[in-house]
Amino acid sequence: MSTDQKPGSISGYGSGGVDSVISVEDVVRQAQAIAEDVTVEQLDALVGGDAYVSIENLRAGYGQMEILHDINLRVGRKQSLCLIGPNGAGKSTILHAIFGFNNIFSGKINIGDGPNKADVTKLSPNQKLSEAGIAYILQDKSVFPSMTVEENLWMGGFLKNQPAEAKQAAEMIFDKYPRLAARRKHQAKVLSGGERRLLEISRALVMNPEVLLVDEPSIGLEPRFIDMVFEILHDLQHNEGKTIIMVEQNAKKGLEFADIGYVLVSGEVAIAGKGDELLANPKVGQLFLGG
Ligand SMILES: Nc1ncnc2c1ncn2[C@@H]1O[C@H](COP(=O)(O)OP(=O)(O)OP(=O)(O)O)[C@@H](O)[C@H]1O
Numbered sequence: 699m700s701t702d703q704k705p706g707s708i709s710g711y712g713s714g715g716v717d718s719v720i721s722v723e724d725v726v727r728q729a730q731a732i733a734e735d736v737t738v739e740q741l742d743a744l745v746g747g748d749a750y751v752s753i754e755n756l757r758a759g760y761g762q763m764e765i766l767h768d769i770n771l772r773v774g775r776k777q778s779l780c781l782i783g784p785n786g787a788g789k790s791t792i793l794h795a796i797f798g799f800n801n802i803f804s805g806k807i808n809i810g811d812g813p814n815k816a817d818v819t820k821l822s823p824n825q826k827l828s829e830a831g832i833a834y835i836l837q838d839k840s841v842f843p844s845m846t847v848e849e850n851l852w853m854g855g856f857l858k859n860q861p862a863e864a865k866q867a868a869e870m871i872f873d874k875y876p877r878l879a880a881r882r883k884h885q886a887k888v889l890s891g892g893e894r895r896l897l898e899i900s901r902a903l904v905m906n907p908e909v910l911l912v913d914e915p916s917i918g919l920e921p922r923f924i925d926m927v928f929e930i931l932h933d934l935q936h937n938e939g940k941t942i943i944m945v946e947q948n949a950k951k952g953l954e955f956a957d958i959g960y961v962l963v964s965g966e967v968a969i970a971g972k973g974d975e976l977l978a979n980p981k982v983g984q985l986f987l988g989g
Pocket residue numbers: 760765783784785786787788789790791792947
């Protein structure tokens with residue numbers, strides 16, 4: 699890996715020693731250099747059928763600032779898509795846009811396949827969750843620390859018509875995850891990092907969503923908990939049929955997990971491929987997989 703970093707630069711992606719660390723700016727420059735012309739036909743081919751979530755020519759950002767430039771995205775029902783790319787590329791912003799957290803200047807977001815395809819671009823986050831079946835799992839620190847585990851789960855059902863429905867859904871989640879059930883009366887703040895991540899994911903499941911938006915599931919976790927989180931997501935995709943769109947800084951884990959991967963650079967899709975193709979792509983490897 700190149701060592702043309704500025705002296706004193708400490709941020710970077712290299713997993714080796716200090717010599718192999720490159721700065722975020724270098725990563726962006728090099729990633730722009732390897733960007734391909736990604737066509738919509740290519741994105742459709744990766745799905746291999748009807749898309750369940752599709753984004754058409756999306757321009758979105760914060761305030762007046764455009765962060766995402768003409769983004770197209772496709773993922774099929776029960777498929778998983780992982781977004782990787784340098785810090786600030788706009789990965790989280792894509793999830794925000796799908797869930798309705800930011801300003802959309804133009805373009806469209808559709809959910810559903812066949813005759814059920816619906817334009818959800820203008821729905822609020824609450825409508826996304828309760829009507830469109832989309833749940834957003836926050837990047838860390840979103841549980842209520844002083845509430846118990848079960849109270850946190852009930853909060854996940856705050857949009858349900860009857861509080862009893864949320865409690866019922868919580869019981870189903872406790873049946874599925876005994877580890878969480880064992881701690882149901884504990885305050886969330888005493889959970890381990892892995893348990894807390896499990897709680898964050900579970901809380902999103904209370905509304906029984908079809909689509910899970912997951913921002914950096916592995917962040918801040920020790921390796922054994924990272925594996926646990928990916929096993930849980932694998933189960934949700936393959937056994938419960940959820941469609942997953944994930945952002946993951948741990949590109950290796952994310953691409954091993956996902957059916958489809960996009961490399962996002964400066965608000966544009968620079969490379970798209972099957973997860974294992976991107977893993978084997980030397981250009982991706984050099985920049986995002988530690989050489
Ligand atoms: N709430 C916000 N208000 C204004 N600008 C924002 C906001 N959130 C993000 N941005 C800007 O949008 C750009 C893209 O940020 P985003 O968080 O989507 O990047 P990312 O690819 O998820 O990066 P990271 O890997 O660091 O999480 C950045 O320039 C960032 O500063």
